[in-house]
Amino acid sequence: MLQLFGYWRSSASFRVRLVLQLKGLSYEQHPVNLRQGEQREKAYRRVNPQGLVPFLIDGEVQIGQSVAIMEYLDETYPAYPLMPSAAEDRARVRQIVNMIACDIHPLNNLRVLNYLEQELGQGKAHRDKWYCHWIDETFTALEQLLMTTAGVYSVGNEVTLADCMLVPQVYNARRFNMTLSDYPTIERIVANCEQLQAFIQAAPASQPDAQA
Known part of the structure; x- marks a missing residue:
């Protein structure tokens, strides 16, 4: 297994x-x-x-x-399959994946946030401002891209790896009380994904080690 x-x-x-x-x-x-x-x-x-x-x-x-x-x-x-059949669509999926994996996640993961607080002496307010800045910067560009690629989901009408990246990133943004109203396409795609059973079962709150 x-x-x-x-x-x-x-x-x-x-x-x-x-x-x-x-x-x-x-x-x-x-x-x-x-x-x-x-x-x-x-x-x-x-x-x-x-x-x-x-x-x-x-x-x-x-x-x-x-x-x-x-x-x-x-x-x-x-x-x-979670990659489209057309080469251009596969490239768009990879672009979205990399925008989140390369441009947001390395700057905002737990070890970076801990370093900001514990080693550089930044308080929670500064840490949160740092966190939200990097999401906003990438989401601004991502919103524009998704307006050209999205159907029901990020790239067309089938779930792809792009959606598997986007939904967890929005989950993190919500944890930090970010306002996402400036990103209506992102919000619409995530809402569509969150209706699917796979997304419900994979959600953090559904995991055996989840904490209140």
């Missing part, structure tokens, strides 16, 4: 859970509590030397980094 090491509130773990759910793949969850620092413990470092989540084990195959995992699952388990 597939094994996924992750954390309920990790947006990167959320992305991978979405792919697993959309493809109807059974998997065993191994919670890694980021707030308690379990990712830095020797036991987990033996699984993933980078000490990050998510991490996937598929028999002899072991993969870190959420986008690599998502692409591996889509290529290895072709039922319910």
